[in-house]
Every structure is written in C-alpha cells, then in structure tokens.
Amino acid sequence: MPVIKVHDKSFETYLSEETILQRVKEIAGDINKDYAGKRPLFIAILNGSFMFASDMFKQLTIEAELCFIKLASYKGLKSSGSVVTSIGLEDDLFDKEVVIVEDIVDTGKTLYNFLPKLLHQQPKSLKIAALLHKPEATEYPLELNYIGFRIPNKFVVGYGLDYDGLGRNLKEIYQLI
Numbered sequence: 001m002p003v004i005k006v007h008d009k010s011f012e013t014y015l016s017e018e019t020i021l022q023r024v025k026e027i028a029g030d031i032n033k034d035y036a037g038k039r040p041l042f043i044a045i046l047n048g049s050f051m052f053a054s055d056m057f058k059q060l061t062i063e064a065e066l067c068f069i070k071l072a073s074y075k076g077l078k079s080s081g082s083v084v085t086s087i088g089l090e091d092d093l094f095d096k097e098v099v100i101v102e103d104i105v106d107t108g109k110t111l112y113n114f115l116p117k118l119l120h121q122q123p124k125s126l127k128i129a130a131l132l133h134k135p136e137a138t139e140y141p142l143e144l145n146y147i148g149f150r151i152p153n154k155f156v157v158g159y160g161l162d163y164d165g166l167g168r169n170l171k172e173i174y175q176l177i
Contacts, residue, residue: 003177004170004174006157006163006166006167006174007163007164007166009155009163009176009177010176010177011156011157011158011167011174011175011176011177012174012175012177013172013173013174013175014151014156014172014173014174014175015149015159015172015173016172017159017171017172020055020131020148020159020172020173021055023148023149024052024055024056024059024131024148025059027056027129027146027148028056028059028060029059030146031056031060031062031099031129031146032059032060032061032062035062035064035097035099036062038062038097039062039063039064039065039097040062040064040065040096040097040098040099041064041065041066041067041091041093041096041097041098041099042057042064042065042066042067042098042099042100042101043067043068043069043089043091043098043099043100043101043118044066044067044068044069044101045068045069045070045071045100045101045102045103045110046068046069046070046071047070047160047162047168048102048103048104048160048161048162048168049101049102049103049131049160050068050160050168051103051159051160051168052101052103052131052148052159052160053066053068053101056101056129065091067089067090067091069089071110071114089117089118092121093118093121093122093123094121094122094123095122095123095124096123096124097123097124097125098118098123098124098125098126098127099126099127099128099129099145099146100118100126100127100128100129101129102128102129102130102131103130103131103132103159103160103161104130104131104132104133104134104156104161105128105130105132105133105134105138105142105144106134106137106138106153107137107138107139107140108138108139108140108141108142109139109140111128111140111142112140112141112142115142127145127146128142128143128144128145128146129144129145129146129147130144130146130147130148131148131149131159131160132148132149132150132151132156132161132173133147133148133149133150133151134150134151134152134153135150136152136153137153151175154175154176155175155176156173156174156175156176157170157173157174157176158170158171158172158173158174159171159172159173161173
C-alpha cells in the first residue's frame with residue numbers, strides 16, 4: 001500500500017476512491033427510495049462533508065435542496081471537546097424533511113450538541129447520513145440512519161477529511177500508521 005505524508009504523519013490507504021464512490025451511490029439509492037415524492041433539505045456539515053455531499057447529491061434523482069453549516073470540534077488529531085459554530089443555518093426547517101450530511105461521527109459530541117438547535121425548529125423529520133462512523137469512539141447517543149463505513153478508532157484523512165488543514169483533496173481515505 002502506498003504511504004503518504006501529511007504534515008509530520010504517515011498514512012496508508014484505507015478506502016479506495018472506487019470503494020467510497022460505490023458506497024456513496026448505494027446511500028443515495030437508499031435516500032432516493034426513502035424520500036420518493038418528498039423534497040428533503042440536506043444540511044452538509046463543513047468542512048469535511050463537502051466531497052461526500054457533492055458526490056451523493058449527483059446520485060440523487062429526487063427533488064432536494066442543499067445548504068451548508070460549519071461546526072467544528074477538532075484541532076490536530078484530537079477533538080477539542082467544544083463545539084464551535086462558525087456559519088449559521090439560514091433555512092427555516094419547520095415541517096421540512098431534513099437530512100444532515102456528516103463526514104465522520106466519532107464521539108458524536110458535535111452532532112449531539114447541534115441536534116437540539118435543529119429540532120427546536122420542528123422539522124417534519126430529521127435523519128443523519130454519515131460517511132464514516134467510529135462505533136468504538138462514540139460517547140453520545142445518536143441514531144445514524146445512513147452509514148457509509150464503520151471504521152476502527154484510528155485517525156483518517158482524505159476525501160474531505162483533513163489533518164490540520166491538509167489532505168482534504170485526496171480521493172482516497174487514508175489511515176494513520
């Protein structure tokens with residue numbers, strides 16, 4: 001397996017571009033079935049979910065809207081423990097079908113703290129699509145409705161995920177060696 005360097009760390013390929021895109025297509029297929037005849041609003045969490053949201057959106061055949069919000073709890077390789085909202089949500093969620101698009105759920109703290117703000121607006125439904133989930137790291141109760149891959153509790157980079165700002169542009173997902 002090829003090894004890449006990002007900053008001072010070495011990473012090896014964990015998920016190939018083909019594997020990722022196939023799974024994203026499958027998730028979009030499930031969403032197309034679940035939301036047939038509906039018009040969901042997708043809320044993509046920046047920065048990490050932009051590739052997942054883009055590739056998934058290209059596979060949707062239903063009418064759908066997309067907006068972005070920035071939430072952050074990472075600094076370097078570890079979660080900072082606090083959730084920071086940088087860009088607010090401007091769409092009214094009342095009586096809408098809402099799907100949150102997240103790159104990775106590890107402890108779950110970011111979404112757990114964000115969900116009450118969304119639920120306060122009384123959406124008709126609220127589901128979560130996460131490309132990656134680290135079950136071993138999850139500390140907060142969350143129902144993830146669409147999961148791309150369950151992965152071990154190791155640091156990953158690529159396909160939108162970064163290590164101190166670098167690596168988001170990689171087509172594959174790499175795991176810290």
